[in-house]
Amino acid sequence: MEKDSEVQIEATGPGGKASNSLTVDDPDAGLSLEEKKLKVKLKKDLHMTNGQWNAGLAIFFVSYSVFEPASNALLKKLRPSLYIPSLMILWGIVTVCQGFVSNFAGLAATRWFLGLFEAGLFPAIADSFGGLLAYCISKLQGVGGKSGWAWIFILEGIATVIIGIISFWMVQDFPDEATFLTAEERFRMYHRLKQDQQASAGLETFKWTYFWANLRNWKMYTSSMFSMGMGAGLYAFSLFLPSILAELGWKATTSQLLSIPPYAVAAVLTVAVGFLADRTKRRGIYTMIVSPLAVIGFAILASDCSARATYAATFLAAMGIYPCLPNGIAWVANNTEGVYKRGVTIGLMMGWSNLQGVVVSNAYRDADKPRFIPGYAVLLWYLGFCLFGGTVLHYIFLRRENALRKAGKRDYLVEGKNDYEIRLMGDESKPRNARTARIVKAREPQQIESRKKVLLLHGSKCPQPVASVLKTVHTLTKPDSVLLNKKNSDIYPFEDPASLEFLAHKNECGVVVFGTHSKKRPNNITVLRTYDGKLLDMMELLLTLPPDQPEKEQKLQIGVEMKPMILFSGSQWDDSSSSEQAALYRTVKSLMLDLFQGEEISSVDVAGLQYLLMIAASETSTGSTDLNDPSNKPVLHLRWYRIKTVRSNNAKIPRVELDQIGPSFDFRVGRLREADPGVMKEAMKHGRRPNEARTKKNIETDLVGDKIGRVHLGKQDLSTLQTRKMKGLKRSRDLDVEDMNGTGSQDDDVSQDEDMVDGGMEIDEDFSDGRSSMGGSGDEISIGEDEDEAMGNSEQNEKPKRQRLS
Structure with a gap:
């Protein structure tokens, strides 16, 4: 076992050059100054060589990448509210166990299980302040007989376990089940997901068909190609940023603080890119715009320039890498329907991306000192060919597929299939022309549902x-x-x-x-x-x-x-x-x-x-x-x-x-x-059905099926109104008074059929065809099948009129 020497650090002011024994040209360039001291102490306590140290770093990426696709599938199988907090508790326990290891075998075992349990998630903003937190905790060196590196694992692991327990009551399974949303907000959220073709969650069960379908899908390989560039650039930046900042000559605490601005600028740009991509519904074009910034930034880092120019290049590198990660994942998710198929696709994509951390961590060899040209060449190939080139290739293939669907050359995929089979096809069944859209639309939930x-x-x-x-x-x-x-x-x-x-x-x-x-x-x-x-x-x-x-x-x-x-x-x-x-x-x-x-x-x-x-x-x-x-x-x-x-x-x-x-x-x-x-x-919303006949104005049908029409006439001259003279009817004045007061007899000498003809309308003697001389607006006439029984025959009018059912 080789002997490890103590690290001597001498930091000057911000204007000078740092004269220390570990610079960016060292094999441990992926660590900050404080982390380098912790590494030396950890290697000494565990009696590890440099090869064992690198193996301990790489073994995490192996389990992390291999189990990420399976972890995404289990996330749906076991529900997020149960699975995610359980993972947090488990990797928190493993992190605590790392603080008690005493040899390389223990460290390798804990690193393997840490990658296994962390496969369900990846950090978002932890890199921006994780180093500063580790620096503060390392001040506990010697407390309780433990080294500073041990206290980092123990305290961060305990915090993770506590947050994991709280998460059982904080994590929600699906948007339509979120307790912090109202009923209308849950319904609106579900329909927004449905418009993005992401509404199949909760309706599927896992089948190996989804896994094999991904292996046959070209989108799996093009997305994995540009994800390689994202993973390599992400790990290279996070590993080498502390050493790059150390070249500015600041102290360890100042270096940790200076690592925050590049992440902050990248975070703002990430939000802006996501906002613009959602508004324009174009994601690939923005990845093609920002990814060249990463190429330019790392090209400057590889050149022999001043420390301040190097620090400026870190902003370009961060702005070119971090917006691509969420934008690329959302791009793939939007074009992959089916919750399990989407989970397997993103799992394979991110697993392959994280596996590039093994390559990046070993790309900078001692033999390549001091410029590490081969290491930077590998990284620039990742960024230029994989990230930028893979994005362009994925974009071209998507445009070609949309053109084929618009031309109707993919209609055979959905013809003759029921709704369940179409849903299993996922993104392969999305229509792009009118005919295919009608086929799929007929099977979707409608505003006016037919009989189910x-x-x-x-x-x-x-x-x-x-x-x-x-x-x-x-x-x-x-x-x-x-x-x-x-x-x-x-x-x-x-x-x-x-x-x-x-x-x-x-x-x-x-x-x-x-x-x-x-x-x-x-x-x-x-x-x-x-x-x-x-x-x-x-x-x-x-x-x-x-x-x-x-x-x-x-x-x-x-x-x-x-x-x-x-x-x-x-x-x-x-x-x-x-x-x-x-x-x-x-x-x-x-x-x-x-x-x-x-x-x-x-x-x-x-x-x-x-x-x-x-x-x-x-x-x-x-x-x-x-x-x-x-x-x-x-x-x-x-x-x-x-x-x-x-x-x-x-x-x-x-x-x-x-x-x-x-x-x-x-x-x-x-x-x-x-x-x-x-x-x-x-x-319960009711609208007009597509095949529903338009109703005619002022025409309706009564309960027995007769059509009743309402005719609107102009203003009539009431001076020509004539009333029928009641022949043979003699009434006394007293009876008329009693009728007006409502106390008279209800049985008159005149029969109903004689006094009330055609529904109570009195017929003028001058109108033998039955038309009334009073034609006010709103009179109802019959236009049904009994028009042959119209008024006009005085002999029929004297008989009781019987209504005929149709």
Whole structure:
């Protein structure tokens, strides 16, 4: 083992040149003056050689790069609120353990595990003040019998563990679940992500298909190419900046402070580039603009110039490297749809980028002193060819792909595929021409949704009463329903509805009926609705079995496309007050309508109305309105009837009889999760359907199907108004007085048909065709099918007029 000598440091003022034994030409040039002393002390305490020191540095990058793609996939699998704080605690513990190592083997093991646990994240601004923090902590040299380098690992590791524990309550999983946002802000954030093609989070499960698809995608290789330049430049700058500042001749503390301005300028430029890229929706062009600054900066650093010019070059180097990193990651993420595919792509890209730290840390050899021309040549090749050239190549290939899609040469990728298959394709299915856009747009959530199917499934336990409910609902909703007979275990809708959201999205269903059975909640039916792939609201129905429940299952035999009527029996369904009880009934009514109403139709054949679904609700026995008490929840009674019409004495209205058919279900309302007001408002938005016929002005259809038109006439001359003389009618003055006072007899000598012809309008004798001499604005005329029964025949006017149904 070679002998390590003590480091002698002599710093002059800001105008002079530093005369110290370790300069930028030393093999340890990647460390500041204080860090060099700590390194010498660490090597001496652990009895390490220079080769072992370099190996200890490099082993971190190996595990960090290899496990980064897997870490990104686990981030989605285990949820960010659990995974990220756990990683912080683990690498904090490993960092503390580094302070207690006593040989090279212990250091190598802790460095390996540190790279493993830090693979989930990479630092943002830690480099700007990390050296200053380490300098302050190193003043604890000798405290508790520990060296300064040991206290750096111990204290920074303890701080990381504490922050990691706090992060369990600070980290949010997804924007639409963030507790610090309001319902409207969460909904707005989700739709902004959807516009950026980043809204598939929470709807996918990991498949190896995403990994192999990335290996076949050219974007994986071009993005890895320019990420090599980003990684090499980033690690070279962070490693060599302290030594470059030491050349200015400042003290160690001043050198650490002088390292902050380049990072600050780079941070401002990074924010500006991100802002401009978002506004212009162009990211690659800005990387091509700023990356040459890094080439110029490192070229100046490689030249033999003054220390002040070298310090100025650090600003150019920082401005050319740091804006490229977040901008490049966002560029790749925007062009990669599918949360797992995006995670694997960015993981492979950043893993390959971080692996360049091994190359950079070994590029500056002792044999290349004092200019290190080969080391700077390697770095300039990274920046010029990989960073700048890779960005240009990625930009050209993207423009070529967009041109092919605009020309329709990628339409075959989405034709004949359903929504689930298109979503699995991710960014490969993004349309660029009108025809492909229509294909994909038809499968996206619409502002006015068409009838979506009902998904019916059950848990691990499904007793006969629950199965009867599912089969009955499936019979009534055919063909717009999907019944899954496979058992689905570990699904708890009110605890985690993600599984049901995924199944509903996969099967293109807007309503889900989930049946399960447990000791706490026997015969449980959960009905939920989704909007835009996410849970809208949900209600729990607890099936109560009557004492006379038949052992044999009763089936409901209703033909397909036979649309039953729905009757909500009881006044509580029409309660429009703001009470909790009224709101509960409105929610139940809305859910039942979405479940059973089926496709909207414009007209109904009266002869086809053969079945009736009656939904009634019994009041609570206690009479209390406290819904927190389960005994105060209403009980729903669902009954199915067959409608029979029997001849009656009334020629207009037949007598209707109801024969009960099928099973009878009684449900007690259980737990309820109401929709957010902002999301419900968006879901209930009604606009004009594309195929909806335009209504004609002043023409409407009444309840029986007759068209009624309103004709607006000009101002009429009322001086020519003539009234009909009532022949044969003699009334006394006393009777007229009684009629005016409202106390007279209700039975006049004149029949209704004689006095009220054509709806009460009196006909002038001079107008034999039935037209009124008074044509005020707003008179209604009939333009329906009964126009052949128009007024004009005095003999027909004397008979009671019968309205004909169409």
